[in-house]
Amino acid sequence: MRISLFGGTGRVGSILLQQLLEGGHRVTALARNPEKLPVHPNLTVIQGDAKEGAAIAATILGSEAVVSALGTDKTTTLSEAIPHMIEAMKDECIKRILTIGTAGILQSRNEPEHLRYEAGDSNRKLTTAAEEHHAAFRALSASNLDWTIVCPTYLPDGEITGIYRTEENWLPVDGKQISTGDTAHFAEHELFACNHLQARVGLSY
Known part of the structure; x- marks a missing residue:
């Protein structure tokens, strides 16, 4: 499959890129610093900024299909990039998009009418990152695309085990963490399986 990837130099995105290439897919990746990406015959790198529509x-x-593993890093890159992706996908008649989000935009178990970051389910005092992911969620929800947002909780670096729990729109009960490797593992599987369309997926051990 021909896949566009954003955030391929990040902690999850770099693992996901490796998986996609090992799976024989052809990937086009956007990067501000192309030298951070591997050299591979199935990888095309475009130098540029994800804030720019062109x-x-x-x-x-x-x-x-489109995959976004863009982070937030206290910037508005994510909230600016997603509308550009949606518009470009419409122009290309592409329906499938998977993004890496955060558990903060899952429903709160304490206040189910609110999201976790709004209800204070996590210990995070700063909500800037969650607000960026919420903006992306709103934009995708308003589209007619086949979107999925993978929402990992606390995300330490770690290997792929393939053993974890998922729950649509909620964080699995007592979920505390999930590795970068397993997040990428689930994301790659879900990209093709399409088991959770128009949904957020909570991910944890």
Whole structure:
């Protein structure tokens, strides 16, 4: 499959990129610093900024699915990039998009009408990252795309075990953490399985 990838130099995105290439897929990745990406015959790298619509459109051109592992890093990159992705996907008649979000935008078990970051389910005092992911969630929800947002909880570096729990729109009960490796593992599987369309998926051990 021809896949566009954003955030391929990040902690989850770099693992996901490796998995996609090992799976024989052709990947086009957008990066501000292309030297951070591996050299591979099935990888095309476009240098650019994910805030720029033209760069996103060029990355998505000719693809069959889109993956975003963009982080927030106290910037508005994510909330600015997602609308550009949606527009480019419409132009290319692409339906499938999977993004890496955060458990903060899952429903709160304490206040189910609110999201976890709004209800204070986590110990995080700063909500900037969750607000960025919430903006992306709102934009995708308003689209007619086949979207899935993978929402890991506390995310330490770690290997792929393939053993974890998932729950649609909620964080699994007592979920405390999930490795970067297992987050990428689930994301790759879900990209093709399409078991959770128009949904957020909580992910933890």
